[in-house]
Amino acid sequence: MQIKESSKVYDVIVVGSGAGGGMACNQLANAGLKVALVEAGPFFDPADPVTMTQMKWPWDSPRRGASSTRDFGDYDMSWGDWEIDGEPYTTKGDTEFKWWRSRMLGGRTNHWGRISLRFGPTDFQHKTVDGLGDNWPITYDEVKPYYDKLDKMVGVFGSKEGRYNDPDGYFLPAPKPRLHELYYIKAARKLGIPVIPSRLSMLTKRINNERGVCFYCGQCSRSCRVYADFSAGSVLVFPAQKNGQVDLYNNAHVRKVTTDAEGKATGVSYINKEDRKEYALKGKVVVLAASACGSARILLNSKSEQHPNGLGNSSNVVGKYLHDSTGSSRAGFIPALMDRKMYNEDGVGGMHVYTPWWGDGSKLPFQRGYHIEVWGGAGMPAYGFAWNPTDFNKYIGGAVGGYGDKLRGDVKRFFGSVIGFGGRGECIAREDNYCELDPTVVDQWGIPVLRFNYTFSDQERQQAKHMQHTFENLIEAMDGVVLGDTPTAEQNYGLNKPGEIIHEVGTTRMGNDPSTSVTDKYQALHDAKNVYVTDGGPFVSQADKNCTWTIMALSMRASEHIVGELKKMNI
Amino acid sequence: MDRRESLKALLVGTVAGATLTGAAACKEGETGNTAEVIADAQGLYGRLPEEIERDKRVMASEFLNEHELETIAVLCDIILPATPSAKSANDAKVPEFIEFIVKDIPSHQLPMRGGIAWLDVESNQRYNKEFKSCSDEEQIAIIEDIAYPDPDGKKPDMSHGIRFFELIRGLTLTGYYTTRMGFDDLGYKGNYANEWDGVPPEVLAEHDVDYDEEWLSKCVDQSKREVIAEWDDEMNLIT
Numbered sequence A: 001m002q003i004k005e006s007s008k009v010y011d012v013i014v015v016g017s018g019a020g021g022g023m024a025c026n027q028l029a030n031a032g033l034k035v036a037l038v039e040a041g042p043f044f045d046p047a048d049p050v051t052m053t054q055m056k057w058p059w060d061s062p063r064r065g066a067s068s069t070r071d072f073g074d075y076d077m078s079w080g081d082w083e084i085d086g087e088p089y090t091t092k093g094d095t096e097f098k099w100w101r102s103r104m105l106g107g108r109t110n111h112w113g114r115i116s117l118r119f120g121p122t123d124f125q126h127k128t129v130d131g132l133g134d135n136w137p138i139t140y141d142e143v144k145p146y147y148d149k150l151d152k153m154v155g156v157f158g159s160k161e162g163r164y165n166d167p168d169g170y171f172l173p174a175p176k177p178r179l180h181e182l183y184y185i186k187a188a189r190k191l192g193i194p195v196i197p198s199r200l201s202m203l204t205k206r207i208n209n210e211r212g213v214c215f216y217c218g219q220c221s222r223s224c225r226v227y228a229d230f231s232a233g234s235v236l237v238f239p240a241q242k243n244g245q246v247d248l249y250n251n252a253h254v255r256k257v258t259t260d261a262e263g264k265a266t267g268v269s270y271i272n273k274e275d276r277k278e279y280a281l282k283g284k285v286v287v288l289a290a291s292a293c294g295s296a297r298i299l300l301n302s303k304s305e306q307h308p309n310g311l312g313n314s315s316n317v318v319g320k321y322l323h324d325s326t327g328s329s330r331a332g333f334i335p336a337l338m339d340r341k342m343y344n345e346d347g348v349g350g351m352h353v354y355t356p357w358w359g360d361g362s363k364l365p366f367q368r369g370y371h372i373e374v375w376g377g378a379g380m381p382a383y384g385f386a387w388n389p390t391d392f393n394k395y396i397g398g399a400v401g402g403y404g405d406k407l408r409g410d411v412k413r414f415f416g417s418v419i420g421f422g423g424r425g426e427c428i429a430r431e432d433n434y435c436e437l438d439p440t441v442v443d444q445w446g447i448p449v450l451r452f453n454y455t456f457s458d459q460e461r462q463q464a465k466h467m468q469h470t471f472e473n474l475i476e477a478m479d480g481v482v483l484g485d486t487p488t489a490e491q492n493y494g495l496n497k498p499g500e501i502i503h504e505v506g507t508t509r510m511g512n513d514p515s516t517s518v519t520d521k522y523q524a525l526h527d528a529k530n531v532y533v534t535d536g537g538p539f540v541s542q543a544d545k546n547c548t549w550t551i552m553a554l555s556m557r558a559s560e561h562i563v564g565e566l567k568k569m570n571i
Numbered sequence B: 001m002d003r004r005e006s007l008k009a010l011l012v013g014t015v016a017g018a019t020l021t022g023a024a025a026c027k028e029g030e031t032g033n034t035a036e037v038i039a040d041a042q043g044l045y046g047r048l049p050e051e052i053e054r055d056k057r058v059m060a061s062e063f064l065n066e067h068e069l070e071t072i073a074v075l076c077d078i079i080l081p082a083t084p085s086a087k088s089a090n091d092a093k094v095p096e097f098i099e100f101i102v103k104d105i106p107s108h109q110l111p112m113r114g115g116i117a118w119l120d121v122e123s124n125q126r127y128n129k130e131f132k133s134c135s136d137e138e139q140i141a142i143i144e145d146i147a148y149p150d151p152d153g154k155k156p157d158m159s160h161g162i163r164f165f166e167l168i169r170g171l172t173l174t175g176y177y178t179t180r181m182g183f184d185d186l187g188y189k190g191n192y193a194n195e196w197d198g199v200p201p202e203v204l205a206e207h208d209v210d211y212d213e214e215w216l217s218k219c220v221d222q223s224k225r226e227v228i229a230e231w232d233d234e235m236n237l238i239t
Helices: A019-030 A128-131 A140-154 A179-190 A233-241 A292-301 A403-416 A456-476 A549-568 B003-013 B012-027 B035-043 B049-060 B068-078 B095-102 B104-128 B136-146 B156-176 B180-186 B201-206
Strands: A004-015 A036-037 A245-248 A252-259 A263-271 A277-288 A326-333 A353-356 A370-377 A418-425 A434-442 A448-453 A531-533
Touching: A004 A019, A004 A263, A019 A036, A019 A233, A019 A277, A019 A456, A019 A549, A019 B049, A036 A277, A128 A418, A140 A549, A179 A353, A179 A418, A179 A456, A233 A245, A252 A277, A252 A292, A277 A292, A277 A549, A292 A448, A326 A456, A370 A456, A403 B156, A403 B180, A418 A456, A531 A549, A531 B156, B049 B095, B068 B095, B068 B136, B068 B156, B095 B104, B095 B156, B104 B136, B104 B156, B136 B156, B156 B180
Parallel strands: A004 A036, A004 A277, A036 A245, A277 A531
Antiparallel strands: A252 A263, A263 A277, A326 A418, A353 A370, A370 A418, A434 A448
């Protein structure tokens, strides 16, 4: 098969259009560079009514929103989930790693939770505190200017709290708490657990004339038609396209980065999913932002005479230090929230309040913390709603089971009476948690797929145990009933499978030493200075924060570096 | 466009908008034959072509037979009969929903088929009739035996029926409360564009919680939502 080559030479080829790639595309195009944006999925615009799911009713879907075709339900705005037809991944041994992929313009930013937390000073230098993992080669102060720009450019609501390791930003005002969140605030304060307004990238106030303001449908996971939530397509790529500097390649699945005799990148080679043929693009710089694991896969598949172990992998570190946030959850029934008066409390798509980490590792059986996400309320019913509406009667002396008019009363009595918590914490990055190329399996495009190896340590298990204990205390402080049994040690205290929190990072970690890291502190490969990685791959550690805000701040910083290096003719 | 207009625009019927955008998309060759996609989408709820194909395939297939569907219709109205203020499960077309969902989620198929067969075996033993042909009193007598949990195992012969009733009750309720009739009965008030401004005072008054001034000072002033945000150098919002 002949590879079809384009004679055009781009300043930069960006692979992936999610948080990291969208930001790079935006910054580089706005700096006047000619950019090719290469996305493995189709075009998507949250404002297109043909594909829009926002504001639909459950009865618009014959399955009432059930998850038969999309794992998070019919209305979730992710094309692709844990499984993609023809694009498998494998696991080794007892590993149960799960990998969420969204094949579409904007990637996973179209459905994410928009939790937008800065990493704090400690997060970048945590080894100094507890001796575990590694420090980043950069500090909070070096990243702060980019976080500041990001806040104003993209928009995030929150509140100034003056917490050292949860730095404040340029926040839009927070939405008022819902009823169950007021219960949470009261319970948390009773237990001495901090609780503050959440920090989500949704526009509670106008930031420019291009994007709309939140109208409180609570459906950010469906992607917003007025662009009031952050999605990489609507907020980064579309504005970047306006000056004509961006050529968008959709349904273009990058197989490898091509290199020359000196080992420098010359462009990428991709499969066009429509004609199944391979094409080559030329560029002075290649930015990989195909997700931490996706970019590691491309690098490992980019073998050449100059890079026999895969591009950027002379250290043998590509794919290593893979880590996802920890997760463990619990729910409670709150009798005080029975028989609620009905009013529209949809709010924004996600929690209005949350708890940042408050513990002190020196006094706990584990290091590194977690934050608490809160859910509850009388949200819109979908498939699964009212499945077992009489069960809570056992907690209040009522009759369980039955049929007829009694059921209607029970459905209404208990609607909105459950509160739930998700702990999201830091998993300490380890060299022996990794993805690698499967030696025998290829996807339908003939490209070797990833194989995952991942175990938890007692650090994560003890943290999850602490989460469960905290959740039970919180529910009891609300005079509630904890639902389900306390997960046991054999159940890893309820830890989600690795990958399930969808915060996987670390596979191309940054560092000053080329023998123990893949990229330098500007996210350029040690082994090929004109290849950058701007997804979660360069993270040295995850922190007890969600990764997207830091991916974007660092992508902005890397983009600035690219512009500078091109000007200086260094690459 | 001012805010009121922009909210109004949000709520304009989506089909007209779809045709416009669809035509534009067609020109760019993005979505193929958009007119066809819209026609097939049956209510336009954001399906991809392969999802529309799957929906069509599932809808065209058959699983439950006529007898089973008639039995389900009887059960649906035992579970949720009409009341003076609310319609019945059959009014809300719940049997049609169940007919679809057991094809869409195949793990329901065997428990549904086997459960209905169990019910007929039971009514044949008791009354020498299929369940659906029994009198109201006879049907209720059986339902009374399977509509409640039996944690102490006092009714071991009913345990399979109890499990089946949990399934049919769950599907009936979830099918009903995901319709407009169900929403009306429930009083669900959401899924409309609005400006959330906190829990209504009369609701707060019923609960032992409240907003404190410090927290409220961090919250949205909806009268300024359209004023473009600006900050001072200390990260304080000044607009």
